[in-house]
Amino acid sequence: MKSSYLPGDVQILLKDITGLVEPLPASVREVKIQEGTHYCEMLPLEYEPSHNYMMAYENALQNYAKPTAIAVGVIAEKLYAKKRGNLVLVSLARAGIPIGVLIKRYLFNKYRVQVQHYAISIIRGRGIDKNAMDYILSIHGSETIQFVDGWIGKGAILKQLKEALVDYPDVSSDIAVVSDPANLTDLCGTHEDILIASSCLNATVTGLISRTFLRSDIIGASDFHGAAYYEKLKEQDLSLEFVQTIENEFVYDYSSEMTDIHDIVKGPSVVAKIAEEYGIEDINFIKPGIGEATRVLLRRIPWKIIINEKYKDADELKHIYQLAAEKNVECEISKVDLGNYKVCGIIKKLSDV
Structure with missing residues (x-):
């Protein structure tokens, strides 16, 4: 589907449901979720940041671009050491997309390796988008696939991915993330709970696409999971600015070894x-x-x-x-x-x- 990223940055394997679902405010969605409606059957009304909050975002981007860039470089080096050019990035929409874009750019900038990058949906309690997985596997070998996300919180999506990939035994369930304070993977840039500025915003830092959506009246058996494109937020879009700011801080001359000391608590x-x-x-x-x-x-x-x-x-x-x-x-x-x-x-x- 359409996004505000550059055409070479990512191929987003989602069905465009723009205009088909009315976004709901958090107060309404939360009631429905706690009454049993799955979050993926609704779209959230996008938060409109205040002036003060946008100042906080800009401060976060300015002050934490370098640690984020270093962590992305650590991941990219690990992936290159592991798979060289035999690598296909599969970002988990939405938070994984800007990280996948950055890894792709790092590898091209340093090694001139042009890796393919897709974005697909995985939903807690509903699993991974099998149509998207089957599409990727019809083109690429299972050994090439590397999942990417922004960070690990308590590990729910990691657990969901392991369960989903029972149907794809030749595909690794390892997720490459910038930050893993949960200490659940070594395939991370850092175990420190760092501020990744993209976590501060929603669609306006992830290509103007919504959270992923799955409801049988709109998503058919042969469809990819869905998402809406927020054209009306075009003037507020910071997706490319975020990526370019982090890319400008890349460091290319360090080891892929972890440099931070982390707590052993899981x-x-x-x-x-x-x-x-x-x-x-x-x-x-x-x-x-x-x-x-x-x-x-x-x-x-x-x-x-x-x-x-x-x-x-x-x-x-x-x-x-x-x-x-x-x-x-x-x-x-x-x-x-x-x-x-x-x-x-x-x-x-x-x-x-």
Whole structure:
């Protein structure tokens, strides 16, 4: 489908459902989700950033472009060492797309390797888009495929991918990510919970496409999963600016070895402690890490934001505080050790309201 990326950056294997589904505000979607409607059967109304929030985004992009660029380079070097030119990038829409674009550009800039890059949908509880997978496998060997995402929160999509690929035993379920504070993969740029500026916005930093959509009255048996294109946001689009800003900070002369020291605590054990301490019955309500906490504030109805005390004054949490203030969401120091996570968002259980 159409996007605002350059034609050579990515081929997006999604059905264009623009105009077929009315986007819903978070207050309506959250009620429906908690009553049993799957999130993929609705489209969220895109958050319109305030002036102050956009200033926080620009600050995040300026201050964290270099660490993001270094982490992308680490991933790209690992993939090149692993597969050389025999590589096909398959980004998980949406958050994985800008990262896939960056890896593709890094490999071309340094090694003059022109890798193919696709974007496909995977949906928690519904699985991967098999039509998109079959399309890619009709062109490329299974050993070439490398999945890409933005970050790992608590590992739900990683688990979903492993389950989905039972039907594709020759395809690796490894995901390359910029940041893995959950300590669930070595195929990452860093285990630090870094601020990836693309996590701060929605469609306007991911090619003007919506979250992916799957509902049988609109998506047929032979269709790709769907998404809408937000033409009306064209004037606010920052997708290429984000990619170009990070690309300008690439470093090409370092080893692919990890350079950061990370806690041995695994993300799922941190999530379990949060659930116990805060009385959360459904761990899907717990969204650890900067990227996930940001998405809770942008797309869901948050109960509270808990902060790792070591990072309470960290610059990379400024946009979190800004969003929380705008939405009147409480921020407090976490009662449990958050490990590598700097922050965690907790969704409000509406039946308790």
